[in-house]
Amino acid sequence: MANLKTLDEHREYLYQTVKLKLFFLRNWLRKHPDETLSATLRNRVDIYRKTSINTGLLNPTTLNFECPEWLELEHRLEHVYEQYKDNAAKFEEAAFAVFKNSIDERLEKDYKDESRIAGYQCGCLRYNEYNDGLKHETASFHIANALQPESFFTDPQYMPRCFLELMRQTAKKYGSTLLGTGTWLNSLPRWLELFPQEWQDNLSPENTDVLWHYGFWGQFITARGTFNYKYGELMRKTGGMPFYPRSSSCSFKNMKKHLKEKYNVSD
Ligand SMILES: CC(C)(COP(=O)(O)OP(=O)(O)OC[C@H]1O[C@@H](n2cnc3c(N)ncnc32)[C@H](O)[C@@H]1OP(=O)(O)O)[C@@H](O)C(=O)NCCC(=O)NCCS
Known part of the structure; x- marks a missing residue:
């Protein structure tokens, strides 16, 4: 019988998922130069919902993308992208630092949220x-x-x-x-x-028109609700989704x- 995931494992799940999404975002933008960073960040990955700016549950009905706190994070990410768009590792590290505190703030709420089911x-x-x-x-x-x-x-x-x-x-x-x-x-x-x-x-x-939701991103979640390193590595190797x-x-x-x-x- 498997164990329920711990708070530490959930933190690791959030960190790894957000890092993978940032890896994806940089790749996507390089292949789609006509799309803005803001559009990719808002529509193709779901980092917003994992930050403290999301005061609702896992999948809130309204998203407050125009609030100053979110616009500030987007602005910082744009700056990081301009600085490191040619260096995947440096981009991911600096981009993750933009969101880390906000993810930490929401961690316990995210862990206890049962709205998933x-x-x-x-x-x-x-x-x-x-x-x-x-x-x-x-x-x-x-x-x-x-x-x-x-x-x-x-x-x-x-x-x-x-x-x-x-x-x-x-x-x-x-x-x-x-x-x-x-x-x-x-x-x-x-x-x-x-x-x-x-x-x-x-x-x-x-x-292949990737959107933020679980119809695409659910594959990176294991049966226990932790990060699926096997599929994460596959995306990092191929640049695409395994499924x-x-x-x-x-x-x-x-x-x-x-x-x-x-x-x-x-x-
Ligand atoms: C659907 C779901 C239950 C499927 O889970 P599952 O296939 O039982 O998942 P597992 O935890 O067994 O992981 C699948 C594979 O990754 C491997 N894996 C899991 N965690 C791993 C890790 N930490 N490191 C390396 N490999 C790992 C497993 O060994 C397995 O590989 P195998 O098939 O070669 O044996 C799970 O992905 C999930 O809950 N997803 C979220 C909900 C969702 O996607 N819904 C669909 C929305 S439309």
Whole structure:
């Protein structure tokens, strides 16, 4: 049985994640000279949410990018970029120093925050909710590891049960008959095994237009919620993400058949 991560491990997770995002930011800007540093920092990485300027939880509904404290950090980062844009190691070190105190200030709040799995109706899966009284053909879903420090892959029947529950609830509430999502996990063979051939056939091309959210960056989080050094190193070596998000969908009918045949799990 794995141990829950400690406060020290969470600090290390935040530090390593922010350093990797700064590594990514410098690379991205060099390849996309028409994009501003501010746009990359705000939209493609989520450093803001890890600083004390974020007074909300993990994923606040409003972001205060125009407040003087944030603009000051952006301004300092721009200065560091101008100084060290040709030296990856020096840039990362100086850029991290810009954010470190602000991350430290928010550390305990971030560690205690359980909003990561708030509203997940089916174990590790959450579907979009509607109050419009209409039928919603596709049950669009999101994924989080509600089993930390264990992985949701450990028990092979666990995710199949979550999917059955999601199909049961969304069929009843919205008349849904299709499952769909876009995620980095759709590039991970272990995840794809959960789905029928129809899902594999419907996979979209990789989305390489990197955005800040977990559909891209969730891959750098381990099952325990610590930093995934293996994938972090891969990004540092290749400059790209180990896994890019792809979207897919399939019918409840084919999914249920697959879960029964492969995992012996059924309603
Ligand atoms: C989804 C999730 C549970 C998958 O976790 P997992 O695959 O069980 O993760 P693991 O901790 O086993 O790590 C995966 C790999 O990295 C390796 N790894 C993990 N930590 C490591 C470390 N510190 N150093 C080196 N390698 C490490 C593991 O050994 C494993 O490698 P393997 O597949 O070759 O055995 C996890 O990534 C997560 O919670 N992500 C955040 C949520 C998310 O991304 N949601 C999707 C949003 S759309």
